[in-house]
Amino acid sequence: MELSYFAIIIGAIFVNNVVLSQFLGICPFLGVSSKVETSLGMGAAVTFVMAISSVVTWLIQQMLVSFHIEYMQTIVFILVIAALVQMVEIILKKLSPSLYQALGIFLPLITTNCAVLGVAILTIQKNFNLLQSVTYSVSIAIGFGLALVLFAGIRERLEFEDVPAAFKGVPVALITASILAMAFMGFSGLV
Numbered sequence: 001m002e003l004s005y006f007a008i009i010i011g012a013i014f015v016n017n018v019v020l021s022q023f024l025g026i027c028p029f030l031g032v033s034s035k036v037e038t039s040l041g042m043g044a045a046v047t048f049v050m051a052i053s054s055v056v057t058w059l060i061q062q063m064l065v066s067f068h069i070e071y072m073q074t075i076v077f078i079l080v081i082a083a084l085v086q087m088v089e090i091i092l093k094k095l096s097p098s099l100y101q102a103l104g105i106f107l108p109l110i111t112t113n114c115a116v117l118g119v120a121i122l123t124i125q126k127n128f129n130l131l132q133s134v135t136y137s138v139s140i141a142i143g144f145g146l147a148l149v150l151f152a153g154i155r156e157r158l159e160f161e162d163v164p165a166a167f168k169g170v171p172v173a174l175i176t177a178s179i180l181a182m183a184f185m186g187f188s189g190l191v
Contacts, residue, residue, distance in 0.1 A: 013139050017147055019143070019144055019147040038102045039145070039149045039152035048088055053137070056084070057076075057077050057080055058123060061124050073124070078111075081116050
C-alpha cells in the first residue's frame with residue numbers, strides 16, 4: 001500500500017518528528033535554539049540541505065544499485081551532504097552575514113547532523129520514489145524547524161521566569177525539551 005502525500009507530510013512533521021520522536025539532530029536542536037531568529041535560519045538551512053540532498057542521494061542510490069555497489073551508500077551520502085552544506089555556507093555568508101555569524105559553528109555541523117543523513121537513508125529504506133523522497137525530506141525538515149522554533153520560543157520565555165538556581169541554563173532546557181518531546185509523542189498515540 002502506497003502512502004498518500006498528506007500522510008507522509010503529517011507523519012514526518014508531527015508523528016515521527018525527527019528531533020522529538022526519533023531523537024536525531026539533538027546537537028543543533030540544543031545548540032541553536034536559544035533565539036527564535038537563529039532557529040528559523042537553521043531550520044531554513046536544514047530544509048534546503050535536506051531537499052537538495054534527497055534528490056541527489058535518490059539519484060545516486062539508483063546508480064549505486066545499477067552498479068551493485070549499494071555498500072558505498074553511507075560514504076557517498078556523507079560526501080554529498082558535506083558538499084551541499086559547503087554550498088549553503090557560502091550562500092549564507094554572501095547573502096546574510098548576520099545569520100551566518102549567528103549560526104556559527106552549527107552551520108558546518110549540518111554535515112554531521114545525523115538527521116540529514118538519517119533522512120537520506122530512510123527515504124531509500126522506505127522505497128520512496130523521487131517525489132515521495134522530496135516530500136518526506138522537506139516535511140522532516142519542516143518538523144525539525146518547528147521543533148527548533150518552539151523550543152527557542154520556550155527558552156526565550158524562560159529567561160524572564162523565576163527559575164531556581166539549580167535549574168538555570170541547561171537543566172531547565174533539557175527538562176523543557178523532554179516535555180516537548182512527550183507532547184509530540186502524543187501525536188503517535190503513545191501516552
